Amino acid sequence: MLPFPASAHATATRRSRRRTLAALALAGAATLLVGCTPVGTQSTTPDGASSPEASQLVALTDEVEAASADGDGSTSFAADALDVLGKLDVAPRDEWEEFDREGSFGEGWQDPDGNGCDARNDALAVSMTDVDLNRDGCRVDTGVFVDPYSGDEIDFERGPDTSPLVQIDHVVALANAWRTGAKELSFVERVELSNDPMNLQATAGWVNDDKKSQDAANWLPPQESYHCTYVARQIVVKATYNLWVTQAEHDAMRDVLEGCA
Template identity: 50%
Template sequence: MTSRRRRRSRTALTSFLVVLALAAGGWALDATGVLGPVTDAADRSTAVATAPTATGTGVAEPSRASRPTVDAATGTATDAEVARARALLAALPVKGKAAGTGYDRTGEFGSAWLDVDRNGCDTRNDVLARDLSDIVRDGPCTVLTGTLVSPYTGATIDFVRGNTTSTLVQIDHVVALENAWRTGAQQLSQDEREALANDPRNLFAVDGRSNAQKGSGDTATWLPADRAFRCTYVAHQVEVKTAYRLWVAPAEHDAMERVLQRC
């Protein structure tokens, strides 16, 4: 009887140690960013990889409508994402902006909006479907209605497609295309520039007022009103500038560094 009890005790101890080891392994993966929270069903199926593969254009390829990992409860960048953004920012070249001469949104970056991922839907509808909730579509692509919580202000907006209502929700280029043009995009190929203009990492559905206020501003001249989102916003800018081999102007670099230091 005593021997039987000892065997049962040893078995229970072994099981406990196995469970403990598995839990520790899961914690380690989460701490390194391999595992991370996602914000919605679209993120669960398309979350961007930490080390994306390169395409034929030489640009790191995102998954469709992807975003960097954010905290599901607050919408802010995770510690791992902030650390990665700081490291990428430290590696970005810093120099003055080139002249804006020759900038032409359609001529240099393609018409708005293309279907660069060839899924049958244009980029605007892809982003609306990703960022809005309770969407209603006409067919497989066209988003007719939905609800947006603008990441730039926290305001809730009811989106209704129409000539006078669609502009309440706009798609912002996180790295503005004119800024990209003046910080290295002039050296990119046409395909690369079109990829940049339609890259889901560089796009958010936002309130039209914020998009108009921002214009072509960089981090030094404009930041989202919602301070809790600024870390995520700047992390996206740094990731996009890195992926497309762009540089940052001195004031832009310093402003990005200040934001990331406060995250």
């Protein structure tokens, strides 16, 4: 069975992200002298609007993670998410160019929270109930998964034919991230983006295949009740890593959040 409760794991993840964002804020103060603005710190967009500060991102991240963990459909974060959305740069996507996914975002899965298990298995474990782990204490052998994107319930069993039934979605697809600012990040920052728990969500394989690399203007989860949380998570990721949104993406996110209770 799962060796730690999902709530404890979520708390540890929030603490880790708070430390990361606080460190980035301190780094921002130091690097202003050389004109460099690191991820997640105060900056000014081309139209003069200020990008969200680290403390604002920490607060929104905590709200979104708490709502996701509770699973009660709470959307109390909507106003804060709208505020952060309003501070993101709006610009067209970069022209498509082929990129080496492993060369750009790292090979394999990392262990961002330092619990000894990689990000993929963490994402699977916290998304399931009745979890049985492999003897290594990390790999999920079996579990019951209810997909927040679609509502599908899947009896998961690890294996070459069955594992693809539950896949890990990058909430902000890596191809989308690449075309909206990620290629300007350092390699280390891109690896963090690819393994950030806020950007990872277990979902049914068919849903992940349907989404591909589409943004919120072109794709939202089939289950409408998850739209608010999904969009808020995308906003947190984009703000944390200084990614921009297209006008259509911005408008779609705004429309979703304005409809949240």
